[in-house]
Amino acid sequence: MTATTRRFAAHTNAANIDAQRKRELGHIHQGKxxxxxxxxxxxxxxxxxxxxTSASELDAAGRAKVLAHMATLGYKPKVSTFKPFTQAKKIEWLWKEIGKHGGLRDASPAALLAFAGNTTGTGYxxxxFLPTLEASKVIEALKAMLDRAKRAQAKEGSAA
Structure with a gap:
């Protein structure tokens, strides 16, 4: 019986490769x-x-070599602490923004859940627990509400 080995192919695309290149070039310039x-x-x-003579001319191996050299000299790239919003957090943020612009009668979390239930036709x-598609509907409705609240606030401000 012969042993078979599996080969795993790295699934990369041009966008991922370009993003990695830009990230590494950024680290090189930060290191400089x-x-x-x-x-x-x-x-x-x-x-x-x-x-x-230019980092833009470097391939992936060259960028890795430069970053490794910089590491031996004490440079450590800054790690991004950016964490994207979850859909639930975005919904909460939009709700608060609408409240700040005077677009809500009741800005409570219970009112937000009721709004989400009315928008999606379901209750959570x-x-x-909102599925992605339903959360997207709520987000779009809240964006429209925020735009209306901002326009109403601007109209009141110009009338005063």
Whole structure:
């Protein structure tokens, strides 16, 4: 019996590759600033490590080599702390914004759940349980409400 080995193919697309390239170039330029390299210092290191004089000319291996060298000199890339909204958090944020612009009679969480139930035709005990499609409907309805509340507030402000 022969043993078979499975090969796993990396499924990448052009957008992911481009995003990774931009992220790595950003880290290289942050490293240049963090290490207080002049342009001459920067080009010296690039040329010695990769033979290139510009980070834009580097391939993935070249970028990795430069970042590894910077790490040996003490540079650590800043990790992004950006965390995108969940749909439930976006719904809550939009509700609060509408309230700030005077577009709600009742800005309570219970009123928000009732609004979501009326919009979707279903009832949920928490916004976290809304399916994606229904949450999208609620978000679009809230965006329209926010636009109306902003226009009404602007109209009142110009009339005063």
């Amino acid at each position: 600033a963090a290490l207080a390299w002049s342009d001459d210092d920067y080009r010296f290191h690039l040329r010695n490590l990769t033979g290139k 005990s928490s916004l976290d």
